[in-house]
Amino acid sequence: MMFAMTMVAVLVTLALALARAALGPTVFDRILALNMIGTKTVLLIAVIGFLTERPDFLDLALLYALMNFIGVIAVLRFLKVGHFGGAEVEPSGE
Amino acid sequence: MTWQPALGEEWIVLPLLTLLACTAIIIVRMRSLFAAVMLTGAYSLLGASWMLLLDAPDVAFTEASVGAGLSTVLMLGTLALTGREAKAPRQRPLVPLLLVALTGAALVYGTLDMPFYGDPGAPVQRYPSPSYLERMPGEFDVPNAVTAVLASYRGYDTLGETTVIFTAGIGVLLLLRGRPKRNESADAASRKRDRA
Numbered sequence: 001m002m003f004a005m006t007m008v009a010v011l012v013t014l015a016l017a018l019a020r021a022a023l024g025p026t027v028f029d030r031i032l033a034l035n036m037i038g039t040k041t042v043l044l045i046a047v048i049g050f051l052t053e054r055p056d057f058l059d060l061a062l063l064y065a066l067m068n069f070i071g072v073i074a075v076l077r078f079l080k081v082g083h084f085g086g087a088e089v090e091p092s093g094e
Numbered sequence: 095m096t097w098q099p100a101l102g103e104e105w106i107v108l109p110l111l112t113l114l115a116c117t118a119i120i121i122v123r124m125r126s127l128f129a130a131v132m133l134t135g136a137y138s139l140l141g142a143s144w145m146l147l148l149d150a151p152d153v154a155f156t157e158a159s160v161g162a163g164l165s166t167v168l169m170l171g172t173l174a175l176t177g178r179e180a181k182a183p184r185q186r187p188l189v190p191l192l193l194v195a196l197t198g199a200a201l202v203y204g205t206l207d208m209p210f211y212g213d214p215g216a217p218v219q220r221y222p223s224p225s226y227l228e229r230m231p232g233e234f235d236v237p238n239a240v241t242a243v244l245a246s247y248r249g250y251d252t253l254g255e256t257t258v259i260f261t262a263g264i265g266v267l268l269l270l271r272g273r274p275k276r277n278e279s280a281d282a283a284s285r286k287r288d289r290a
Contacts, residue, residue: 011109014140018113021133022120034132038162041139045146048106056237060151064139067163071135074163078170 003051010047014040031075038068110144128178131169138162148211152240 017040021033042061049057117137124130138161145154209216226247227239236242244252 007106011106011113014113015109015116018117018120018136021129021136022124024129027128030129030132034136037136038139041143044143048143048147054237057146057151060146060155063155064142064158067158068139071163071166074167074170075132078174082174 003047007044007047007051010040010043014044027079031072031079034075035068035072038064038071042068107144107147110140110147114140114144125180125182126178127173127176127180130180131166131173134169135162135166138165150240151238152244 014037017033017036021030021037024030024033042065045057045061045064049055049061114137117133117140121130121133121137124133138157141161142154142158145151145157209218213219226243230236230239230242234242234246236245
């Protein structure tokens with residue numbers, strides 16, 4: 001029952017984050033909302049794992065968290081630099 | 095192994111699918127392409143959690159890494175080359191809308207034949223699975239049958255696929271490194287020569 005309530009809360013938060021991503025006046029609202037959706041997905045998977053009595057889903061949730069992190073880094077880097085060209089990468093590598 | 099009706103998770107699946115549909119509609123109506131790209135990432139994450147609920151963790155993870163990770167980056171790279179705003183359409187696209195509606199209706203009609211989700215009499219439950227499911231608990235200590243099939247029974251197949259993807263990745267990296275590197279090393283070499 002506790003997990004079911006958690007699931008409801010996570011789903012409601014997911015809907016709210018989606019609304020913010022859709023309405024968000026600035027880009028940063030949207031990035032935060034996207035990050036929030038990613039985090040809620042991780043929580044959702046973890047709760048599903050415990051709800052269906054398969055806690056091994058936790059490993060998957062960890063991988064999703066990493067995925068989410070890389071995605072947000074990519075978006076932020078794009079915002080700062082404006083492109084993913086190799087020219088910026090070369091000097092830092094050497 | 096006890097078989098439990100998987101439709102007990104319906105109350106999670108329905109809100110998730112509703113959120114998916116909402117995201118799709120928002121993406122279509124969005125004029126800012128940057129926001130649309132980010133929402134496609136959210137769409138992939140939601141879709142991946144739905145696939146996880148359907149007991150396909152490997153497919154779900156592929157969807158999350160390719161859909162939310164890789165293709166978001168690729169789309170952002172495309173945005174860097176084009177613009178960040180979509181142009182307003184000049185006329186109402188009625189013919190494409192009709193075509194899409196027809197295709198969708200045909201697809202929905204196609205699903206009417208399919209067995210219900212979790213139906214024990216469905217062909218997919220009967221043909222290869224029982225032998226694997228019977229042999230698996232004794233042979234491996236892997237909790238998920240799909241993982242056991244992918245990583246062990248079809249281990250060589252998976253290894254081959256991984257090799258192909260790895261080779262493709264190396265090829266793309268070699269292609270993308272491009273010329274600037276060579277110029278820099280030439281500059282460094284000439285600088286060294288000057289110093290000497």
